[in-house]
Structure formats: C-alpha cells, structure tokens
Amino acid sequence: MTDTRKATLYRMVLPDHICPFGVRAKQILQAEGYEVDDHILRTREEVEAFKAEHDVATTPLVFIDGEQIGGSDDLERYLANAAA
DSSP states (O other): OOEEEEEEEEEEETTTTTTTHHHHHHHHHHHEEEEEEEEEESSHHHHHHHHHHTTTTSOOEEEETTEEESSHHHHHHHHHOOOO
C-alpha cells in the first residue's frame, strides 16, 4: 500500500494571464506523484490579498505537509534536497 503524497498549491489564473510558474509547479508536483490541492486565485484582488496574508511577493505558493515551500524554483530545490 502506497501513501499518497499531498501538496497544496495556490496559483494565479486571471482572465488575461495564466501564471506560467504556477503551471510549472503543478506539473512538477504531479510528475513527482503528489496529489495536488489546486487553489486558483482568479482576480488581481484575490492575488494581492493572498500575498499580503502569507507575506510573499509572488505566486505560486506551494505547501507540502503543511510546510510552506515557496514558488516553483523553491519547489525544485526542495525536491532535489529530499531526493539527496
């Protein structure tokens, strides 16, 4: 029996812009076998409120096991370190 690995992803998908880093983070997580709880920020107001609430400058934001990992570059570093 395999334990399902879960991650929570907050990413920006606006009517006129889909954040490529959010797409990349989701693809990385899925490729690594994570079940992704994908939270879409659909307006600029939602994005700005989210960034203020979590004290971050950009999205996406990934959480694994409740730990704030960061954006897509941070996620890649986290997974590389976990594999080492």
